[in-house]
Amino acid sequence: MKDVFLNLLPDFSSLFQLHEDGLTALFILILFAICVYCCSYIFVKKRSSIHKINSLVQLFQKYKDQDVYLQKYEFEQDISAIRDLKTGELAKDYKDTLIFNSQDEKVYSSIDSEYYFNTETLASAITHNRLLSSIPSLLVAAGVLGTFVGLVTGLRGLDIHSDEIEVLKSGIGQLVAGISFAFMTSIWGVLLSLILNFVEKSVERSITTKIDNLNGLIQEIFPAITSEQNLQKIANNTEESKEAxxxxxxxxxxxxxxxxxxxxxxxxxxxxxxxxxxxxxxxxxxxxxxxxxxxxxxxxxxxxxxxxxxxxxxxxxxxxxxxxxxxxxxxxxxxxxxxxxxxxxxxQATQISEQEQARQEIVNQQxxxxxxxxxxxxxxxxxxxxxxxxxxxxxxxxxxxxxxxxxxxxxxxxxxxxxxxxxxxxxxxxxxxxxxxxxxxxxxxxxxxxxxxxxxxxxxxxxxxxxxxxxxxxxxxxxxxxxxxxxxxxxxxxxxxxxxxxxxxxxxxxxxxxxxxxxxxxxxxxxxxxxxxxxxxxxxxxxxxxxxxxxxxxxxxxxxxxxxxxxxxxxxxxxxxxxxxxxxxxxxxxx
Structure with missing residues (x-):
């Protein structure tokens, strides 16, 4: 059993030698480096996401047993104190959707908290990273590629037309070494792919669980109000407004x-x-x-x-x-x-009687x-x-x-x-x-x-x-x-x-x-x-x-x-x- 596992390990001592064992060790080392880098990246991003989630959990856990309606100003101060800017903006946006009801002095959530606090907003580098999700497939593909390379190399060294036994032995040995390279790369590619995939899914599951717990805490503190309730309240308020x-x-x-x-x-x-x-x-x-x-x-x-x-x-x-x-x-x-x-x-009428008479008539007329x-x-x-x-x-x-x-x-x-x-x-x-x-x-x-x-x-x-x-x-x-x-x-x-x-x-x-x-x-x-x-x-x-x-x-x-x-x-x-x-x-x- 021990020998089997030892046979699966590449010979790193022949890493810089130009033969099949050195090439196998180099190829597996590259696959291992890719897997280690991806796992390191996943754990770093997990730590960052866990820090964001914990800051939100601490924020809302503080007001679990307190009246947020009476401590509205302190709630706003605590939101402003969040160091991560993106997380603080999410908390402010969610706070703006809260309804402070003055009748029963309670705070209600008009929009589900999952709209603001989810894997995309808090852990997008892990859960929504398409390149990271494709790395396990790339490792398997690299192992398959090594398999075909080893087979091609081994088959190319085999001379089936030669009648000499030594030549045939040498060709068969080279073929076996190529097959060994091929299957070794396939095994390590599949193995590293499984490890990386397991790590990724485990981290993603852990982050999803924490986000779900966060949303449950938020819903416990700020009960949701449905659209039907809003419509009913609007109808009641409208009736009261109409009467008023x-x-x-x-x-x-x-x-x-x-x-x-x-x-x-x-x-x-x-x-x-x-x-x-x-x-x-x-x-x-x-x-x-x-x-x-x-x-x-x-x-x-x-x-x-x-x-x-x-x-x-x-x-x-x-x-x-x-x-x-x-x-x-x-x-x-x-x-x-x-x-x-x-x-x-x-x-003097006697002398001028005729003239006088005429003149007299004229004078009388005049x-x-x-x-x-x-x-x-x-x-x-x-x-x-x-x-x-x-x-x-x-x-x-x-x-x-x-x-x-x-x-x-x-x-x-x-x-x-x-x-x-x-x-x-x-x-x-x-x-x-x-x-x-x-x-x-x-x-x-x-x-x-x-x-x-x-x-x-x-x-x-x-x-x-x-x-x-x-x-x-x-x-x-x-x-x-x-x-x-x-x-x-x-x-x-x-x-x-x-x-x-x-x-x-x-x-x-x-x-x-x-x-x-x-x-x-x-x-x-x-x-x-x-x-x-x-x-x-x-x-x-x-x-x-x-x-x-x-x-x-x-x-x-x-x-x-x-x-x-x-x-x-x-x-x-x-x-x-x-x-x-x-x-x-x-x-x-x-x-």
Missing amino acids: LQELHEKLGSTMQEAVRGLSQGLEEAITVALNNVMKPAIDSLITTTQDHSTAALEGLIDRFTDGLHSAGKAQEMQLRAAGDTVNQAALQMGTELKSFLEVQQQ LAQMREQYESFLQSTSESEKAQQEVTARLLSQHEALLTQLQNVTETMRINGQHLDNSSNQLGLLSNNLKQLVDSFNETLVHVAQNVEKASEKNNEVATLLDSQFDALAEISMSLKETCNVLGRSAELANDGFKNLEEHQTKFLDDLGNEFAGITDLLVGEVDRLKESVRESLIDYNEQVTNQIADRFKEWNTQTISFANNMSKIVATIGDLVDEIEVKSKYSGKF
Whole structure:
């Protein structure tokens, strides 16, 4: 038996000799070195893995009989104290999966500890090393390779064609030595493979057992919580959250209703106070200023217009009376002179009876025409005076109507001010009434603009009437000029027969022409001045009223737009708050 084992040992003394025993010893030594290196590597990595596992076992064994929930900070400190970085990272990752339940003050594991602590994470160099796992097979393959090498070497040394016995013995001896090399390498390859495989599996089993014990300890300290339990707890918590959210929704709804009610009341009071303190004085001052300016401007305009009309009427009346007196005196004087002239002519009638009769007829016709023209002139003058008085009365009535319309406009503005005051008191309901207020305000602006346009139309009508009056006066002046021309022609016709009458008639016509020319120029000047004064006054009044109304309503429009924008922002904020409450209520209703 002993000899058998001795025969299996290679002859290491012939290691450096170039024959079959030396080659066998070298080959087996290489296989033995590989096996020793792998076993050493396995034991070194086993020691490292055992150190990692023991550090974790010491960590968790410390808290086996203690409450980890109450010693959370110390547990984290101990994890940080682990020297091996990879093991410490694994422990931290596993700690992050732990659930610290505050209800029962326990710590649960949401993920199995084997996911973090297994052979791959703690002993991957041994259990998951594919090269190390293939070494036993490589040793067997090396032994088989040595077998084939020995057989090939032994067969190559055998000379079967030789007839010499010594040669055959030598070949058979070489064949036996080759077979010995072949089977020796196979035996040691298989043997070393078995040893290495046994060592590897034993170490792997030992490490796996320790890791399983570690996981059992961890599961004992941190009981696992299943997904069904998590779902059940989630369902229970969801139901409780739903009830709590429902109660919170009800409380929040009532609280928000009270807050919105208080906010609405506060906003209404604040808006009312702000409008009463800011807008009402501004509107009152606007109305008062508009009334004062309109009344003052209109009174000044009416006073100036009335004074101008009265002065012009008095001047025209005095001038017409003076002209009438002059015409009457001239007519009386002319009648007296004609009577004396007729008496003289009657004395000379015998000599110039035919001529005198013809001339008398001509003179009578001319006198009749002159009387008719004079009567028509007096009638036209009286009619012109009446027409002027009617125009004056019409102007006064129109200006009274204009004053009435302006008073109506003022009253309308006062009513609008009252409406604005009422609207300012009702701005607490701004979300529904603000549009109506703006529409009413726009209608008021349109109404005021229409009134201003009507006033402008009335002013245009007055200007038209004044133009027509000016045209009538121009026609009167033209008729007077035509009358003067007719009288001049009549004087020229009577000049041949009446030399004395020519002097008086020339003087009368000159005086009458001068008087009527002066009257005409005076009337034209007065009418022009009156027209210009009325036009300037109306233009000034129209500009003042338009500018004042535009400025006041521009300021009111700016304040109203600013207030509307602020209230729109408030309404939008309240709407966003209500939408957020509805979203929260819907979200709570889903759970």
